Amino acid sequence: MNGGINAVAWALWFVTVVILPMTSRNPLYLALLLLVVLAVFFSLPERSGHTNPWRLFAYIGAGVSLLSIGFNILTVHVGDRVFARLPDGLPVVGGALTVNALVYGVISAMAISTVLFAAATFNTAVRHADLVRMLPGSLSRFGVAAGIALLFVPQTIAAGRDIYDAQRARGHHFRGIRDVPAFIVPLLSTGLERALLLSEALETRGFGASATVMRAPRHARVLTVAAAVCVVAALLAIGLGSYVPGMVALLAAGVLALYGSSGTVRRTRYKPLEWSPSSLLVSATSLVAITIILFARSVTDLAFAYDTFPRIDSPGFAPLAGVALLLLVAPSLARQP
Amino acid sequence: MHLSLRHHALRLAASVLLLVLAIVTTIPAASAVEPDAPPITIAIEWLQTQQAADGSFSAFGDEGDPGTTADVVIALVAAGIDPARVTTGDGSSPIDYLSANAGGVTGDPGLAGKVAMALSAAGSDPRDVNGTDLIAAITDGRDSDTGFFGQGAGTHAYALLALAAAGADPDVAALDALLAAQIEDGSWGFTGATTPGTGDSNTTALAIQALVAHDAGDTAVDAGIEYLSSLQDEHGAIAYDASEAPDLAGDANSTALAIQAFIAAGEDASSMIAALESFQNPGGAFFWRADFAEDSLLATAQTLPALLEVTLPLGQARTKVAGLVVRQGDGSLIYQAVEFEEPSIDGIELLTRSGLDVSMAPFGGLGGAVCSIEGEGCPSDDCFCQSYSNPAFFWHYYVLEDGEWVEYPAGASSRTLADGDIDGWSWTADKHGLPAVTLEELAAGSVTPVAAEPDEENSGSTYLTFAGMAALVLVIGGFGFMRSRRKPV
Numbered sequence: 001m002n003g004g005i006n007a008v009a010w011a012l013w014f015v016t017v018v019i020l021p022m023t024s025r026n027p028l029y030l031a032l033l034l035l036v037v038l039a040v041f042f043s044l045p046e047r048s049g050h051t052n053p054w055r056l057f058a059y060i061g062a063g064v065s066l067l068s069i070g071f072n073i074l075t076v077h078v079g080d081r082v083f084a085r086l087p088d089g090l091p092v093v094g095g096a097l098t099v100n101a102l103v104y105g106v107i108s109a110m111a112i113s114t115v116l117f118a119a120a121t122f123n124t125a126v127r128h129a130d131l132v133r134m135l136p137g138s139l140s141r142f143g144v145a146a147g148i149a150l151l152f153v154p155q156t157i158a159a160g161r162d163i164y165d166a167q168r169a170r171g172h173h174f175r176g177i178r179d180v181p182a183f184i185v186p187l188l189s190t191g192l193e194r195a196l197l198l199s200e201a202l203e204t205r206g207f208g209a210s211a212t213v214m215r216a217p218r219h220a221r222v223l224t225v226a227a228a229v230c231v232v233a234a235l236l237a238i239g240l241g242s243y244v245p246g247m248v249a250l251l252a253a254g255v256l257a258l259y260g261s262s263g264t265v266r267r268t269r270y271k272p273l274e275w276s277p278s279s280l281l282v283s284a285t286s287l288v289a290i291t292i293i294l295f296a297r298s299v300t301d302l303a304f305a306y307d308t309f310p311r312i313d314s315p316g317f318a319p320l321a322g323v324a325l326l327l328l329v330a331p332s333l334a335r336q337p
Numbered sequence: 338m339h340l341s342l343r344h345h346a347l348r349l350a351a352s353v354l355l356l357v358l359a360i361v362t363t364i365p366a367a368s369a370v371e372p373d374a375p376p377i378t379i380a381i382e383w384l385q386t387q388q389a390a391d392g393s394f395s396a397f398g399d400e401g402d403p404g405t406t407a408d409v410v411i412a413l414v415a416a417g418i419d420p421a422r423v424t425t426g427d428g429s430s431p432i433d434y435l436s437a438n439a440g441g442v443t444g445d446p447g448l449a450g451k452v453a454m455a456l457s458a459a460g461s462d463p464r465d466v467n468g469t470d471l472i473a474a475i476t477d478g479r480d481s482d483t484g485f486f487g488q489g490a491g492t493h494a495y496a497l498l499a500l501a502a503a504g505a506d507p508d509v510a511a512l513d514a515l516l517a518a519q520i521e522d523g524s525w526g527f528t529g530a531t532t533p534g535t536g537d538s539n540t541t542a543l544a545i546q547a548l549v550a551h552d553a554g555d556t557a558v559d560a561g562i563e564y565l566s567s568l569q570d571e572h573g574a575i576a577y578d579a580s581e582a583p584d585l586a587g588d589a590n591s592t593a594l595a596i597q598a599f600i601a602a603g604e605d606a607s608s609m610i611a612a613l614e615s616f617q618n619p620g621g622a623f624f625w626r627a628d629f630a631e632d633s634l635l636a637t638a639q640t641l642p643a644l645l646e647v648t649l650p651l652g653q654a655r656t657k658v659a660g661l662v663v664r665q666g667d668g669s670l671i672y673q674a675v676e677f678e679e680p681s682i683d684g685i686e687l688l689t690r691s692g693l694d695v696s697m698a699p700f701g702g703l704g705g706a707v708c709s710i711e712g713e714g715c716p717s718d719d720c721f722c723q724s725y726s727n728p729a730f731f732w733h734y735y736v737l738e739d740g741e742w743v744e745y746p747a748g749a750s751s752r753t754l755a756d757g758d759i760d761g762w763s764w765t766a767d768k769h770g771l772p773a774v775t776l777e778e779l780a781a782g783s784v785t786p787v788a789a790e791p792d793e794e795n796s797g798s799t800y801l802t803f804a805g806m807a808a809l810v811l812v813i814g815g816f817g818f819m820r821s822r823r824k825p826v
Contacts, residue, residue: 028803035807039814045821078723078730095725309766310666310713310723310730317799322806329810332817 004278065109072105223260278334379621392429446478447492484514502650523560542594573612593643660759684749728766
C-alpha cells in the first residue's frame with residue numbers, strides 16, 4: 001500500500017518535515033511547509049473511509065490550534081499592540097491582551113498542525129508492519145508493542161464509528177448522557193474481543209507465555225549497567241546546565257536500555273526492501289533538505305529565528321531555506337501505484 | 338557606704354563613657370566626604386587659627402614658609418574657600434604673603450612650582466606675581482645634566498604640575514626625564530636616583546599626578562600605582578617607603594598624596610580615604626603618624642584635598658569619557674560617549690548624562706531600576722511590566738570587559754565607571770545583541786547608530802520569492818491530487 005516509496009524513505013521525509021516546526025517560528029517557512037505537507041497528503045492514493053485519518057487529525061489540529069491561540073492570548077501579556085485588557089486582579093489571565101500573543105499563538109498552531117498533518121501523511125502512507133520490519137532483530141519485541149500501540153487509537157475510532165452507524169441503522173438516536181452506555185458498552189466489548197484476538201494471534205506467532213524463553217543478549221548486563229551510568233551522567237550534566245550533552249547521554253541510555261532488555265530474534269525476510277526510483281528521489285531530497293535545515297544555518301542566515309515579542313516585525317525569508325522546503329514536496333511527484 | 342556608692346557611680350560612668358567611645362570608633366567612616374561635613378569644617382577652622390600676622394602659615398618654626406602656605410592655599414581652594422578672604426587681623430591673606438615672597442622662591446624650581454600651582458589654583462597669574470614670572474623661573478631652572486627642573490624627581494614633579502596648571506606644555510625631554518627616573522619597583526625617589534629601594538610614596542604620588550596631568554606614561558603610572566598599593570598598612574594607610582616592611586606604618590601625608598594619585602589614575606581609593614580620616618585629632622587638626630599624634634599643620638593642609646578627592650594640579654579639569662551602547666527591542670543601536678570631570682560616575686549617572694530619555698523607579702537596596710529608555714519599556718509605576726510572563730522583557734544591564742559584554746550582577750547605581758569604561762543596555766528577553774565597540778570608536782563617532790532591524794531586505798523580491806514557491810507547491814499538490822484520484826483505465 002505504500003506505492004513506490006518505501007518505509008525508510010517515508011521515515012526520512014517525516015523526520016525532515018518535523019524538524020522545522022520544532023526549531024523555528026518563522027511564519028513564512030511554517031506556511032510553506034504546511035502547504036507542502038498538505039500537498040503530499042492529498043497526493044496519496046485515496047483510502048477507505050475507515051482508515052483515512054485526515055478528519056481525525058484535522059479535528060485534533062483545530063482543537064490544539066484554538067487552545068494554543070487562546071492560551072497565548074490569555075497568559076502572555078507582553079507586546080506593543082494591546083487590543084484589550086482583563087482586570088489585573090484576575091490570576092494568570094489578568095493584564096493586557098496583545099496582538100503579539102495572538103500572532104504567536106497562530107504561528108504555534110501552524111507548527112502544531114504541520115506536525116499533525118505530517119504524522120497523518122506518514123500514517124496513511126506507511127504500513128505499521130513495514131515500520132516494525134525496519135527494526136533490527138534485537139528490538140523486535142519493542143517494535144511489536146509499539147505497533148500494537150500505534151494501531152490502538154485508529155482501530156478504536158473505526159470500531160466506534162461502526163457501532164455508531166450500526167446503532168443509527170437500528171433507529172437509535174444519541175441525545176445525551178443517558179445514551180452513552182448504548183455506545184460505550186459495545187465499544188468495550190469490541191475492544192475486549194479485539195484484545196483476545198490479538199493475544200491469540202501473538203500466542204500463535206510465538207510471543208505468548210508458552211513461547212520458548214528467548215536467550216538474553218550476551219552483554220545484556222553490561223548494557224544495562226552502561227544505561228544506568230548514562231542516566232546518572234545525563235542527570236549530572238542537565239543539573240550542571242549542560243543540556244545538550246545531557247540529552248545525548250539520555251538518548252544513549254534509552255538505546256542501551258532497549259538493546260539490553262530485548263531478546264534476540266532471528267528474522268528472515270521473504271521480500272527484501274525495495275529501493276524504487278521514487279524511494280531514492282524522496283530519500284535524496286529529504287537528505288538534502290535536512291542538511292540545509294540543520295547545517296546551512298551555521299554558514300548563512302536562514303532567518304529561522306522569529307519572535308513577535310516585544311513587537312511584530314516582518315519575518316525574513318531565505319530562498320535557500322525555501323528551496324529546502326520545496327524539496328519535501330517530492331512524494332507528490334513520485335509515482336505511487 | 339557613701340564611698341562604695343560613689344565608687345559604683347564612677348565605675349558606671351566610666352563604663353558608659355567607654356561604651357560610647359567604642360561605638361563612636363567602630364562606626365564605619367563614609368568613603369566620600371562632602372565639603373561641609375564636620376571633619377572638613379573643623380579642620381579648616383583649625384587651619385585658620387594657625388595663620389601668622391603676615392597671612393602666612395608655617396609648619397617649621399615661627400617664620401612664614403612659602404611651601405606650607407602654598408599647601409594651605411591649595412587646601413582652601415579645594416574646600417571651595419577663597420584664600421584671599423582668609424585674613425588676619427591686619428588684613429593679610431596667604432595670597433598676599435605668597436605674592437610678596439615670590440621673588441624668594443625663584444631659585445628653587447620645585448618650590449616655585451608649588452607656589453605657582455597654589456597661585457594658579459587661587460586664580461592668580463603665576464607668570465606675573467608682583468613682577469615675578471614663576472613659570473620662567475621653573476623652566477630656567479632646568480638641570481642640563483639630569484633634565485630635571487631643580488635637583489631631583491620631587492622638585493621636577495612639582496614643576497611639571499605647575500606647568501600643567503598654567504597651561505604650559507613642557508618639552509618631551511622633561512617628561513622623558515621623569516619616566517627615566519622610575520625605579521624598577523615602579524617608584525620614584527626624591528633625588529631622582531634609580532637605585533632600587535630609594536623610592537618613596539610621596540615622590541611617586543607626585544610623579545603619577547604629573548604624568549596624568551600631561552597625559553603621558555600610562556604604563557609608568559600603572560607601575561607607580563602598584564608600588565603605592567604595596568605600601569598600604571593593615572589599616573589601609575600608606576607608608577612613606579618600604580624601609581620598615583613588613584611592619585609598615587602609614588602616615589597622613591603619604592596616604593593623602595597616594596589617594597590623589599589613585600584618583601588621578603582612575604583607581605578606587607575608598608579604603609585609603611577611610612584610613613586617612615582616622616588621623617584626625619578631636620580639635621580638627623590631623624597628625625602625621627600614630628606614634629607622633631601631635632597636631633600637624635602640614636598634615637592637615639595636605640590631607641584636606643585628598644579627603645575632598647581633589648587631585649593636583651587644581652583647576653586643571655581633566656575630562657574623562659565613558660561609553661554607552663543602548664540596543665532597543667527592534668535591534669536599533671544608540672551609541673554615546675559621555676564626558677565627566679569627577680574621578681568616576683555610576684551607571685545611572687552615565688545613562689542620565691547621555692541625554693537619552695530615561696525613566697527609573699526605586700529598586701530597594703540596589704538603587705534605581707531602569708524602566709524605559711527612549712520610550713521603550715515600562716512606566717515607572719510598573720517598572721517590570723513585561724517581565725511577569727514568558728518571554729520576560731526588561732532592560733538588561735551589561736558592562737564591556739576585555740571586549741566581551743558581561744551582564745552586571747548588581748544595580749547600575751552600584752557600578753563605578755572610570756575613564757574609558759563602557760556600559761550597555763539591551764531591551765531583551767534572551768541574548769543581548771550588543772556589538773563590541775571601543776571607546777575610541779564611540780568618541781570619534783565612527784560607529785554609526787543602527788536603525789531598527791530592517792524590513793527592507795524582507796520586502797519586495799523576498800516575499801515574491803515566497804509567493805512563487807507557495808504557488809509552485811500548490812501546482813505540484815494539485816497535480817498530485819488529480820493523479821491520485823484518476824481512475825485506472
